[in-house]
Amino acid sequence: MVAAMSKAAEPRVAWVLTGSGHYLKECMEIVKGLSGVDLFLSEAAGEVLKMYGYDLAKLKDGMKVYRDNTASSVPVTFLYGGDYHTVVIGPASSNTVAKCVAGISDTLATNIYAQAGKCRIPSIVFACDTAPALISEAPGGDVWVYPRPIDLENVGKLAKFEQTTVVLSVEELQIALDQRLGCPSTSSS
Numbered sequence: 299m300v301a302a303m304s305k306a307a308e309p310r311v312a313w314v315l316t317g318s319g320h321y322l323k324e325c326m327e328i329v330k331g332l333s334g335v336d337l338f339l340s341e342a343a344g345e346v347l348k349m350y351g352y353d354l355a356k357l358k359d360g361m362k363v364y365r366d367n368t369a370s371s372v373p374v375t376f377l378y379g380g381d382y383h384t385v386v387i388g389p390a391s392s393n394t395v396a397k398c399v400a401g402i403s404d405t406l407a408t409n410i411y412a413q414a415g416k417c418r419i420p421s422i423v424f425a426c427d428t429a430p431a432l433i434s435e436a437p438g439g440d441v442w443v444y445p446r447p448i449d450l451e452n453v454g455k456l457a458k459f460e461q462t463t464v465v466l467s468v469e470e471l472q473i474a475l476d477q478r479l480g481c482p483s484t485s486s487s
């Protein structure tokens with residue numbers, strides 16, 4: 299990793315959005331209430347946000363928004379500069395969770411998670427697959443979703459990873475975030 303980097307004055311939250319529509323609105327509400335936060339979008343997140351009515355140009359007014367448009371996930375270098383004390387991936391799609399469990403880092407979302415681990419920056423992951431059956435808000439209205447055993451297994455596996463807190467509800471997410479904001483060191487170890 300190239301980045302040599304002076305420590306940022308006030309570390310922030312790196313909030314990663316994936317292509318999960320489930321819990322997107324709830325996560326965006328929390329993001330809006332935070333003062334020190336930057337957004338990192340997977341390619342799918344860039345598409346899905348628009349489908350759920352979010353205007354990326356407006357989001358950029360209030361915070362930095364990094365899109366997934368480089369092969370090497372250039373924005374991950376900021377993690378090495380001490381710019382972020384916490385990574386939140388919320389909502390985390392089945393795809394991103396599966397890749398994180400497999401140690402794959404080929405998108406901005408999965409790269410932020412992998413590089414956060416290598417920098418010992420704690421990550422909070424709000425998985426979209428929270429139960430064997432759930433109602434999800436699709437762009438056209440509510441739909442039933444039945445996460446597969448492999449999806450739920452992956453969520454359970456990720457919860458055992460170091461520097462990682464997996465949360466399964468908005469309430470758990472808020473508690474985990476409050477804990478980090480109350481004690482924002484760059485490492486939980």
Ligand SMILES: Cc1cc2nc3c(=O)[nH]c(=O)nc-3n(C[C@H](O)[C@H](O)[C@H](O)COP(=O)(O)O)c2cc1C
Pocket residue numbers: 315316317318319320340341342343346349390391392393394395405407426434436437
């Ligand atoms: C409208 C819409 C909503 C979606 N919602 C979900 C979702 O709730 N959970 C999920 O795992 N995938 C969802 N997907 C599929 C993901 O976007 C897709 O798997 C994508 O490859 C995820 O990429 P990412 O993990 O890099 O963000 C949705 C797709 C669309 C078009």
